[in-house]
Amino acid sequence: MENFTVFDYEDIQLIPNKCIVNSRSECDTTTRFGKHCFKLPVVPANMQTVIDESLAIKLAENGYFYIMHRFTPESRLPFVQMMNEKGLISSISVGVKENEYQFIVDLANHHLVPDYITIDIAHGHSNAVINMIKHIKKHLPDTFVIAGNVGTPEGVRELENAGADATKVGIGPGKVCITKLKTGFGTGGWQLAALRWCAKAARKPIIAEGGI
Known part of the structure; x- marks a missing residue:
């Protein structure tokens, strides 16, 4: 981190440079992420207090990306099935505990292939996340895997090399997040620098963690 x-x-x-459009409505904020295009390059936090099933449906119906939280694990398989039946994208979260490995196998056995799976833990630069990436890619090779969270170029490279299709960058940068205070680790206070640092190393998309 010398000269960082x-x-x-x-x-x-x-910098307020010259504007060449007459209205903000002329601007195209569409972004491609994996096999799909979305109206905004923004995603609600996959927290239980932020996202639920009804909001996920509404976002998907209107062309916005979402990541469903992982804190009601028993509802995830039926959720993927329901979204597939509705013709909507399915985007869920998993952790790295043993039961999550079986969940991935269960999805494959039911021929349910989520469009997106996010591996969501506080310290993503770990063997546990690397092993889960490989497990998902083995059983659900067509699923777009987002892995995180990391805060260094080394973390981004290792997760990409393991098979992640995108990485989440940032640990505890949100205004109400207490990760930095509780653990002493994080990118709180230097999140934008971490994004710049990691983006230089990334070969695939990154998602910036933390509020806007």
Whole structure:
């Protein structure tokens, strides 16, 4: 990290260059992520207090990306089945405990292939996440795998090399997140610098963790 400049969103402003559009409505914010295009390059946090089944359906119906939380594990398989039946994208989260390995096998056995699976733990630069990436890719090779969270270029590269299709960058940068206070680790206060640092190493998409 020699000569590494630390900065965050509050430390920068955009340069007000010449505008060539007449209205904001002319601007196209569409982004391609995996096999699908979405209206905005923004996703709600996959927290139980933020996203639920009804909101996930509404977002998918209107062309927005979402990641369903993993805190009601028994509802995930029926959720994927329901979204597939509705013709909507299915995007879920998993952890790295032993029961999650069986869940992936259960999805494959039921021929349920989520469009997106996010491996969601606080410290994603770990053998546990690498092993889960490989497990998902073995049983559900067509699923787009998002892995995280990481805060260094080394973390991004290792997860990409393991088979991740995208990585989540940022540990505890949100204003109400207590990860940094509880553990002493994180990118809180230098999240934007971490994104710049990791983006230089990334060969695949990255998702910036933390609030806008």
